[in-house]
Amino acid sequence: MICTNQIRTLVLCVILSGLHLTSNAQGNYEEAPFEEEEFKGPNRRSKGNRSQSTFVQGLRFGTKFNFSIYGNEMLYGLEPTIGYQLLEEIFEVGFGPMFMHYHNWSGFSKFHYIQTGGQVYATLFLFDGIYVRASARQFFLIQRQQGNRATARTQNVYLEGGYQYQVGDRFWATAGLEMNLIETPYASRRYLTPTFGFRMAF
Numbered sequence: 001m002i003c004t005n006q007i008r009t010l011v012l013c014v015i016l017s018g019l020h021l022t023s024n025a026q027g028n029y030e031e032a033p034f035e036e037e038e039f040k041g042p043n044r045r046s047k048g049n050r051s052q053s054t055f056v057q058g059l060r061f062g063t064k065f066n067f068s069i070y071g072n073e074m075l076y077g078l079e080p081t082i083g084y085q086l087l088e089e090i091f092e093v094g095f096g097p098m099f100m101h102y103h104n105w106s107g108f109s110k111f112h113y114i115q116t117g118g119q120v121y122a123t124l125f126l127f128d129g130i131y132v133r134a135s136a137r138q139f140f141l142i143q144r145q146q147g148n149r150a151t152a153r154t155q156n157v158y159l160e161g162g163y164q165y166q167v168g169d170r171f172w173a174t175a176g177l178e179m180n181l182i183e184t185p186y187a188s189r190r191y192l193t194p195t196f197g198f199r200m201a202f
Contacts, residue, residue: 056202058085060092064197066178072106075193081121092123098137113143125164131176133160157181160195170201 060083067076083094100115121135135158143150162176175196183189 060085060094060199060201062197062199064174064195066193066195068191068193070191072104074103075191076101089125095120111143113141115139115141129164131162131164154184156184162195164199172199174199
C-alpha cells in the first residue's frame with residue numbers, strides 16, 4: 001500500500017513537471033513572421049534581356065550601297081532605310097532618302113548629275129535568306145554639262161533580288177541586283193546594278 005502511494009506520488013510529480021515545462025516552452029516561443037518571397041523573373045533591362053515593345057522589335061534599320069559601270073557611264077549611290085516588319089522575317093515595308101551620282105563620258109556630251117530624293121519599298125523574304133524588293137522612287141536631279149546647270153524631277157520603279165546573311169544576333173549583310181523598270185530621259189535603258197549593304201534590329 002505504501003509502494004502504491006509512492007508510485008502515484010511519483011507519477012503525479014512527473015506529470016506536473018511536464019506540464020510546467022510545456023507551459024514555459026509555449027510562453028517563450030515566438031513565431032517567426034512569414035515572409036512571402038517575391039518572384040523575380042529575368043532582368044529585362046539587362047544586356048541579354050532588354051526591355052522591348054512589340055513595335056520596337058519589328059523595326060529594321062539599314063543602308064544600301066550601289067555601284068555600276070556601263071561603258072562610258074558610271075553610277076554609284078547610298079540609300080539609308082527605316083523599315084517595319086508586318087510579318088516577322090516575311091514581309092517588310094519602309095522608306096528612306098536616296099543620294100546618287102551619275103557620270104557620262106560619251107563623246108562630246110560629257111555630263112554628270114546628282115540625284116537626291118526618297119523612296120518607299122516593300123520586301124518579301126522568301127526562304128533561306130532570299131528576298132525580293134520593289135521600290136517606288138522620286139528624284140530631284142541637278143545636271144551639269146559643259147558648264148551649264150539644269151534641274152529636273154523624275155520618278156521610277158525598281159525591282160531588286162538578293163540574299164541576306166546573318167552575321168550577328170540582330171545584324172545582317174545583304175547583296176543583290178536591282179533594275180529600273182521604267183525608261184525615262186534620265187534612265188534611257190534598264191540598268192542592272194549590283195548592291196550591297198546591311199540591316200540591323202534592336
